[in-house]
Amino acid sequence: MNKISTFLILSCAAFLFSGCLVIRTGKKCPPQGGPAVVFPGDQDPVIEEINAVGKLNMSSDREKFYTQIAKRDPLSEPAQIVLVKTAYRNLHMSTSKVNLLLTLIANPSFSPNAKSAILRDINKLHMSSDKAKVLDAIGKRGPLKPVVAPVPPPAPVEPVFVEIEEVTLTEIK
Numbered sequence: 400m401n402k403i404s405t406f407l408i409l410s411c412a413a414f415l416f417s418g419c420l421v422i423r424t425g426k427k428c429p430p431q432g433g434p435a436v437v438f439p440g441d442q443d444p445v446i447e448e449i450n451a452v453g454k455l456n457m458s459s460d461r462e463k464f465y466t467q468i469a470k471r472d473p474l475s476e477p478a479q480i481v482l483v484k485t486a487y488r489n490l491h492m493s494t495s496k497v498n499l500l501l502t503l504i505a506n507p508s509f510s511p512n513a514k515s516a517i518l519r520d521i522n523k524l525h526m527s528s529d530k531a532k533v534l535d536a537i538g539k540r541g542p543l544k545p546v547v548a549p550v551p552p553p554a555p556v557e558p559v560f561v562e563i564e565e566v567t568l569t570e571i572k
Contacts, residue, residue, distance in 0.1 A: 445471075445478040453489050462495040469503040479503060479513035487523045497529045504536045511543045 445468065452464040468474070469482060486499045500517055503509060514537060524530050 443475060443478055445475060446481050449478065449481050449485055453485055458489075458491045458495065461489055462492075462499060465490070465499050466502050469499055469506060472506055473508040474503075474506055476510040476512055479506075479508075479510055480516045483513055483516040483520070487520050493525055493529050496524060497532055500533050501536050504533070504540055509540065509543060514543060 449465070449468060452461055452468070455461050455464070465482060465486060468478070474482075482503060483500070486496050490496045490499065503513065504517075517533065517537070521530055521533060524533065
């Protein structure tokens with residue numbers, strides 16, 4: 400009897416003080432590996448780079464690398480939009496957000512849709528002076544060129560030769 404009670408006490412103590420309890424329900428986990436799911440936006444390597452920078456621990460490091468990306472010319476329109484959304488979400492200091500947005504606005508390839516993304520979320524900048532800086536930079540930038548998708552060159556056309564028979568014309572009365 401003494402052995403059983405000691406076993407029960409030790410089992411209860413181990414259960415209570417272990418801090419971790421694993422319960423298996425019998426459901427199988429999805430298989431690991433296999434083909435990766437690729438979304439259309441994930442094909443741009445700059446967007447992948449922006450996502451990788453977002454995983455850095457220090458906000459100052461994120462600001463540094465986001466700014467480097469924002470200075471690139473040309474910078475694709477989808478990358479600009481992702482950069483704007485990421486800046487609002489991943490940079491904690493308002494001045495960091497403003498500096499990045501000003502850098503992007505100064506980029507020669509700054510697009511109308513990136514401008515819309517900035518303006519749509521401008522209330523995420525808490526200080527009105529920061530909002531004014533961004534709005535001033537957009538105003539000084541002037542009209543933006545609409546983004547036009549490059550038109551592929553026409554396919555080469557091979558000449559077609561047709562034989563024409565001799566035709567005589569007769570007058571109709």
